[in-house]
Amino acid sequence: MKKLMFIIFAVLALLIGLYPLIYVFVDHKYTFLSSKAPEILNNPIWRFAFFCHIIFGSISLFIGWRQFGSGFRNKHKKLHRIIGKTYILSVIVSSLASIYMGFYANGNIVSSSGFVSLGIIWLLTTVLALLKIKKGDIIQHQNFMTYSYACTFAAVTLRLWTPILKHMIVTPGLSYLVVAWLCWVPNLMVAYFLNRRRFTKKDIVGPSPFKKANTEKIL
Numbered sequence: 001m002k003k004l005m006f007i008i009f010a011v012l013a014l015l016i017g018l019y020p021l022i023y024v025f026v027d028h029k030y031t032f033l034s035s036k037a038p039e040i041l042n043n044p045i046w047r048f049a050f051f052c053h054i055i056f057g058s059i060s061l062f063i064g065w066r067q068f069g070s071g072f073r074n075k076h077k078k079l080h081r082i083i084g085k086t087y088i089l090s091v092i093v094s095s096l097a098s099i100y101m102g103f104y105a106n107g108n109i110v111s112s113s114g115f116v117s118l119g120i121i122w123l124l125t126t127v128l129a130l131l132k133i134k135k136g137d138i139i140q141h142q143n144f145m146t147y148s149y150a151c152t153f154a155a156v157t158l159r160l161w162t163p164i165l166k167h168m169i170v171t172p173g174l175s176y177l178v179v180a181w182l183c184w185v186p187n188l189m190v191a192y193f194l195n196r197r198r199f200t201k202k203d204i205v206g207p208s209p210f211k212k213a214n215t216e217k218i219l
């Protein structure tokens with residue numbers, strides 16, 4: 001069951017990670033870009049932010065899932081570090097762009113604040129995960145990375161919630177306001193329970209989440 005869940009999680013991350021390729025192959029008038037007002041679309045800063053966001057967002061989603069699961073991590077420590085560094089860099093670029101884009105989001109202050117909050121939490125949890133590993137605090141590094149990827153995974157859950165909300169809420173405008181929050185708040189709750197559960201497992205390193213752990217065993 002756990003393995004099946006992990007496969008579904010990975011497949012969804014890979015598929016949505018590839019989704020922005022539609023901006024290469026599909027005419028922009030048939031994509032999300034056609035929903036933007038001409039003054040936003042013709043703003044070179046917004047366009048630059050948009051492409052930075054989708055390119056680096058895709059990279060983070062596409063590679064980030066591979067960091068979970070101790071088997072792979074323990075076997076390929078060097079690769080874990082390379083993927084980790086690429087993930088952190090991608091999130092920093094994509095999240096900064098997403099915070100800026102959040103102010104121009106479709107909808108109103110509700111959707112804007114949803115995306116801007118997500119962007120800020122995405123950036124903070126990722127930077128905190130980096131700072132924790134620099135100090136050798138593996139437990140807190142794992143915790144913050146779990147929160148970080150829960151934010152990254154919002155790109156997947158947004159696209160899962162959208163058709164469900166379309167059936168439940170008839171007004172598309174209203175469902176966009178809801179999805180701007182629903183795509184990430186439950187993800188962070190799941191991350192919270194995963195982090196808590198990790199402490200009860202026997203393969204966890206270190207007696208307390210607040211103590212420095214043995215780096216060699218887990219990385």
Ligand code: HEM
Binds near residue numbers: 054057060098105106
């Ligand atoms: C996790 C934090 C994220 C935030 C805060 C965020 C924020 C945003 C915002 C504000 C927009 C524009 C919405 C509008 O103008 O109405 C957007 C669009 C978009 N984002 Fe993100 N995003 C995140 C993650 C990702 C990731 C990881 C990907 C990678 C697949 C991604 C791919 C896209 C795409 C492709 C669009 C264009 C809309 C579409 O084609 O469906 N985003 N994002």
